Amino acid sequence: MPKIASYREGVPCWVDLSTGDVERAMAFYHALFGWEFTDTGEEGGHYRLATLRGTRVAGITPQPPGSPVQWGTYLASDDVDATAARIRDAGGQLLVEPLDVLSYGRMAVAKDPAGAVFGLWQGLEHGGSGVANEPGSFTWNENLSNDPRTARNFYHQVFGYQYDEIPGMNYTVIKVHGSPAGGIGELPSMVPQGSDSFWSAYFAVTDTDMAAARVVELGGEVLVPPTDSPYGRMAVVRDDAGAFFCIISTT
Known part of the structure; x- marks a missing residue:
């Protein structure tokens, strides 16, 4: 690690x-x-x-x-x-x-x-997460927005982000010094209408199906069941107090 x-x-x-x-x-x-x-x-x-x-x-x-x-x-x-x-x-x-x-x-x-x-x-003393992209740590962050174009323009002005568009989707991959660093896309349909834009966090897991089942055992909820994607098998869940996050097992 x-x-x-x-x-x-x-x-x-x-x-x-x-x-x-x-x-x-x-x-x-x-x-x-x-x-x-x-x-x-x-x-x-x-x-x-x-x-x-x-x-x-x-x-x-x-x-x-x-x-x-x-x-x-x-x-x-x-x-x-x-x-x-x-x-x-x-x-x-x-x-x-x-x-x-x-x-x-x-x-x-x-x-x-x-x-x-x-x-x-x-x-300074604490530089941020000491590990990423490993099971139990965050692996991806994305801005899910009511206005992705405005969001993209804003972050480009503030941080100099460059973007790669994903064909067929209103979604762009954020590039920092040429490397993928996150994404900006539309609010998904499962989010209640009228919700605010927000940044979403993905956590890496070894087995998405097992982790999703564990979320339910612990009193949480699976909003989108484990699904294969080009980037790994993922699910959207809530913890037992209602906080939304994603889990993904990557290759």
């Missing part, structure tokens, strides 16, 4: 779950992915760092009042303050202004002009 030391600017580098019952979520994801957890304490807002075989892979945080239970995606930034300025210039909104997070790094939270919320992360 090679560890990741740093991420290029604009590449998804971290995911965290905002939920109303942190202990319940920890039990669910420990049973599903084998994660262990460290509490950052009162100074860190009791943010839980999830580890996989000793390596940080995700976070779980108490849900702010009025916000949904959801997984969030953080995009790497070389300079959060400079990125925040570009976000404003490109028509985005800063929900949380740049701030230092203990000795871990510097962050901000923003919303793109099509309504999707995302985080920025400038790593």
Whole structure:
């Protein structure tokens, strides 16, 4: 399991779950992915760092009042303050202004002009997920949008994203320095009409069918059953508190 030391600017580098019952979520994801957890304490807002075989892979945080239970995606930034300025210039909104997070790094939270919320992360002591694309870690992030064209223009202005179109779909693969780094596409039909745009996280698993069955055993729900795709066998699920995510077994 090679560890990741740093991420290029604009590449998804971290995911965290905002939920109303942190202990319940920890039990669910420990049973599903084998994660262990460290509490950052009162100074860190009791943010839980999830580890996989000793390596940080995700976070779980108490849900702010009025916000949904959801997984969030953080995009790497070389300079959060400079990125925040570009976000404003490109028509985005800063929900949380740049701030230092203990000795871990510097962050901000923003919303793109099509309504999707995302985080920025400038790593110091904590550079982001130490592993990706391995079972139990995130492997893909995509912006599912009410207005993919506006979203593409925005992220191109902020991060310089280039795009490859997928034929026959309103979906583009994000390219950072020529390498795939995520996607932007339309909100899927299963999402209730009128829903906000959002960033979705995929987690790698060894066996999608077994993982989907385990989600149900743990009190979650399978929204789209395991299906073969050109990129691996995938399913769309919710955890036992309603947070939406995807699982995929890749070759």
